[in-house]
Amino acid sequence: MNAPCISVLMPAYNAAGTVADALESILAQSFTDFECLAVDDGSTDDTAVVLEALAARDARVRVLRVPHGGIVSALNAGLAAARGNYIARMDADDYSLPERLKLQYDFLECHPCVGMAGCRVAFGGGEDAGGYARYVDWTNTLLDPDRIAVERFRESPFAHPSVMFRASLIQQHGPYRDGPFPEDYELWLRWMEAGVRLAKLPQTLLRWDDPPTRLSRTDARYGTDVFYAMKTGYLARWLAANNPFHPHISVIGAGRMSRRRAMLLRDHGIVIDRWIDVDPRKIGNVVDGVRVCGRDCLPAPEAGFSLAYLAGHGAADDLEAFLHSIGYVAGRDYLLAS
Template sequence: MISVVLPARNAAASLPAALESLAGQTLADFEVLAVDDGSDDRGATSAVLAAFARRDARFRHIVRPHGGIVAALTAGIAAARGRYIARMDADDVCRPRRLELQARRLDARPDLGLVSCRVAFGGNARAARGYLAHIDWCNGLTSPADIRCGIFRESPLPHPSVMFRRELPARHGGYRQGDFPEDYELWLRWLEAGVVMEKLPETLLDWHDPPGRLSRVDPRYDPGAFFRIKAGYLAAHLARINPFHPHVVVAGAGRITRRRAECLLPHGIVIDAWLDIDPDKVGKTVAGRPVLHLHDVPGPETCFVLPYVASRGATEDIAAVLEARGFALGRHYLPAA
């Protein structure tokens, strides 16, 4: 029923726990495609994977030259025999019912293309408060509507938590290599294609945060990469939902916010004005556009607003002001940071 695609590189220390969590699943009809992405740890990673493959025929050990996560994922999906593809990383741990509950949901909902789940933070909460806040935000987005409206802030789907139908990569394209986070680009592209995504309310994965995690050390995952890759998809989405397209008003007039919002300009979006609360900016012209006070925002009958302020809690504060003025999420405004 399920093919679990698990890339690993120099992961001998964490792999046993990850693989044992899969071996202990309540649903037994699965295979694990463990792709050794050119580990150079003197055979340690390969030895762990080979031992599990000898012990349990459901664990398949694939060895490849080092090509990165996209190449490893592509190889694993190509070798998969399951009806559903589940993702897993070598440093994470599944709860026992993860595969059962996600497969059951896909079986029950033919219209659903991808299902995720809530995750538990598997790191040092004090040292990684930003990461913990991201997980809390992710866990709050469960419905397809939540995910559609949240996707342009950041990725609402922890990559190793997802399960999707095997035909989706062939139908809409699989992981792509580039100067962007491969999972986020995939979710954006599939959502644009109409794939329905949902998150189970159960916590079914412990998502760990080691110092060497790609999202911490690889430039493809820095904030600029997220804003660059989502700009084109956001512009296409705005063309469908914004009654004033291509015109928008951007909440936030700071230098970083402006630079991020201006990624939309090459895609044909026109920024008419900025909204801010900084008295040093309000009433002035910044980057050729007027700065209005947030509380003086025109009504939803005259403009579409993109909150682009990324500081924690700012989007929620802006949303409260907008909704008090009659703006509706997804119809009159859409957070983009």
């Protein structure tokens, strides 16, 4: 049996109520040269029954049943069994539009310098999920590999089930890593640190649902503290390689949470010269041994490097407008780190 061009990797755990629709959206793709590796992660409901019924109907579906070990174990089991030159991710509660595989495959075939192609996604959450919806809106603005690279320390720039990547990346850089961190974000950071270019198609090709059981809502590995602890190591190495004034930086944001996140860099040898804030009540204080200054203390363009740790919807956009007005360039003079 000839190997397919694409292996669609879909882990499923207790997803009997949604997995049929998710898998049907893959089987309805206009691009047909694929296999779908449906990895049943030790489900205790009828997930396996649903998957086996679909596999009996369509030979492109391969069901792998593994003991329950979590998403990383299931993903890596699927990767080990995959035969395609490309790996497309899919989740058991999302929905792929019919042209998704074709457009991502065509893009990667035409752009050999790009290792992974995501796509814009439609948010399938409810009215009470404003934060997630804003996150989706942000990810949908990131298309160009250079923009993705410079924005990567804010949040994960891709919806995990929306991506397709070259299987050779797993051979070169290893599979998903299991630990107290989001497995997808760690993979993207690892690849970009190695120089892999990641892009995103402008078309909306996936409906990304947000049920209450989504792992990013329920699993401790997706919590804010572990998120920052993991990405800080990658950020520190980026600074060591790209900041001409290493190990010195200024940190924009002097609030308690901003300082807590920025202080993680000290464990990696980064020296914080000053906190920059706009609150006149903070300016002049010394916090954690570092003086709080106003924006007038920012280094001139190309005379220092700044990291911004800001909370609040819209704060980053307002800051970037100001920084650009004084000649700052993202990646040269500053990065947004939250």
